[in-house]
Amino acid sequence: MKQILVIILLAIATHTAHAEDCAEGSTKCGDGVQCVSKGDWCDGGEPDCDDGSDEAESVCKDYTCPTGYKKPDCDDGSDEAESVCKDYTCPTGYKKCADGLQCIDEGWWCDGIEDGDPDCDDGSDEIESVCKEYQCLPGYKKCANGAHCTAEDFFCDGSKDCVDGSDEGTCGR
Numbered sequence: 001m002k003q004i005l006v007i008i009l010l011a012i013a014t015h016t017a018h019a020e021d022c023a024e025g026s027t028k029c030g031d032g033v034q035c036v037s038k039g040d041w042c043d044g045g046e047p048d049c050d051d052g053s054d055e056a057e058s059v060c061k062d063y064t065c066p067t068g069y070k071k072p073d074c075d076d077g078s079d080e081a082e083s084v085c086k087d088y089t090c091p092t093g094y095k096k097c098a099d100g101l102q103c104i105d106e107g108w109w110c111d112g113i114e115d116g117d118p119d120c121d122d123g124s125d126e127i128e129s130v131c132k133e134y135q136c137l138p139g140y141k142k143c144a145n146g147a148h149c150t151a152e153d154f155f156c157d158g159s160k161d162c163v164d165g166s167d168e169g170t171c172g173r
Contacts, residue, residue, distance in 0.1 A: 042060035
């Protein structure tokens with residue numbers, strides 16, 4: 001019996017020693033043994049730690065997400081409060097709408113998709129006067145109307161992508 005207990009204790013000690021340090025970008029679960037990616041902590045999904053510590057309310061309440069991650073929508077809607085959104089800085093690759101309440105992918109800005117339907121709730125990403133002044137992202141160019149940006153690869157590809165059809169109008173066909 002003693003031999004079995006010693007073997008079990010050795011196995012636990014060996015497992016703990018190997019899990020003592022987590023890989024970069026990971027952190028230990030509450031059990032002190034299992035490691036889970038920091039991006040999976042407090043993500044609102046199923047627990048990734050066997051002990052559930054990565055989704056525990058006591059942990060997530062004050063948890064700061066690593067760069068590039070954000071906590072999921074709050075059940076109480078507090079993450080959508082105007083005071084929170086106005087002070088929020090959009091991550092790289094996103095642009096804040098004029099009302100300061102949303103961040104949208106920069107590639108959606110002045111894209112004219114869906115006949116100019118805006119992606120910002122306030123419509124600021126498709127206002128013609130703003131879009132005429134907007135400089136398209138690298139890899140995009142203006143349609144003939146000067147108000148919409150379309151991927152350069154979409155010009156002369158046989159499919160109308162500019163609202164005004166100009167991406168297919170001068171293709172020499």
